[in-house]
Amino acid sequence: MSAYSLGSLLHEGKAKRVHATDQPDLVAVEFKDDATAFNALKTAQLVGKGELNCQISALLFELLARQGIPTHYLGLGEGEHGGHWMLVRPVRIVPIEVVIRNLAAGSLCRQMPIEAGTPLEPPLLDLYYKDDGLADPLLTEARLQHLGLLDSSQRQELERLAREVNAALQEVLASVGLILVDFKIELGFTADGQLVVADEISPDTCRLWDRGIADSDDRILDKDRFRRDLGGVVEAYGQVLKRLQGVCPQPEVYR
Numbered sequence: 001m002s003a004y005s006l007g008s009l010l011h012e013g014k015a016k017r018v019h020a021t022d023q024p025d026l027v028a029v030e031f032k033d034d035a036t037a038f039n040a041l042k043t044a045q046l047v048g049k050g051e052l053n054c055q056i057s058a059l060l061f062e063l064l065a066r067q068g069i070p071t072h073y074l075g076l077g078e079g080e081h082g083g084h085w086m087l088v089r090p091v092r093i094v095p096i097e098v099v100i101r102n103l104a105a106g107s108l109c110r111q112m113p114i115e116a117g118t119p120l121e122p123p124l125l126d127l128y129y130k131d132d133g134l135a136d137p138l139l140t141e142a143r144l145q146h147l148g149l150l151d152s153s154q155r156q157e158l159e160r161l162a163r164e165v166n167a168a169l170q171e172v173l174a175s176v177g178l179i180l181v182d183f184k185i186e187l188g189f190t191a192d193g194q195l196v197v198a199d200e201i202s203p204d205t206c207r208l209w210d211r212g213i214a215d216s217d218d219r220i221l222d223k224d225r226f227r228r229d230l231g232g233v234v235e236a237y238g239q240v241l242k243r244l245q246g247v248c249p250q251p252e253v254y255r
């Protein structure tokens, strides 16, 4: 028997559903098999993707927690609510997508005269305003201040956490032969005002290249396989999970 029971659907996004539980300090996140790209202009069902992203996120959140980086993650679900279910602390999501880039790719190369694959040292941090209706526009410091989403100490804390996440992820992924090209995280405030890493960390939200493969398409193990119709999306995500399971402790079931 679980220590909680599921309540109503609180929110449905493109890749996840968030459900209340009978405990005010606990919500359940269900990872969907839906794949979307280009602001949901391209959609598909990829059987098994939800479970893979849930399991990969759980491994990475546990790893971050062990390194003292606060996250919303509490544990995996079990039974009929196992596999693609995760238990997390409820947070008020900050409507900012924080992107860290170690190598140039994606929108950076479309918008700037920077060649794909160029190393970025120090890693570039880009903030985007999270609003699908506006297609997640790039934020400037002035726009951020104008919107009043964060005060200056919260802004600093957000950047510090994002850079710590980058260092931790780069290290573990490098240890299994993966290059962390770039990634997006979302952060939120808990009821007691702590800023924590939330949402997911998965091949849907990170660009990951296999260090051992030279071919620029074959090395891709992330959502670019879906965006660019390269095929083998679920297989690539499965590779990422398998490699991480080899070096990360097994995530615990929430009880």
Ligand code: UDP
Pocket: 097, 099, 105, 106, 107, 108, 136, 182, 183, 184, 204, 205, 206, 207, 223
């Ligand atoms: N990303 C994401 N959600 C978004 C936008 C970007 O998870 O709504 C991730 C994306 O997978 C990549 C990184 O953030 O790992 C940087 O994405 P970029 O700005 O290059 O945009 P894209 O090329 O994906 O349009």
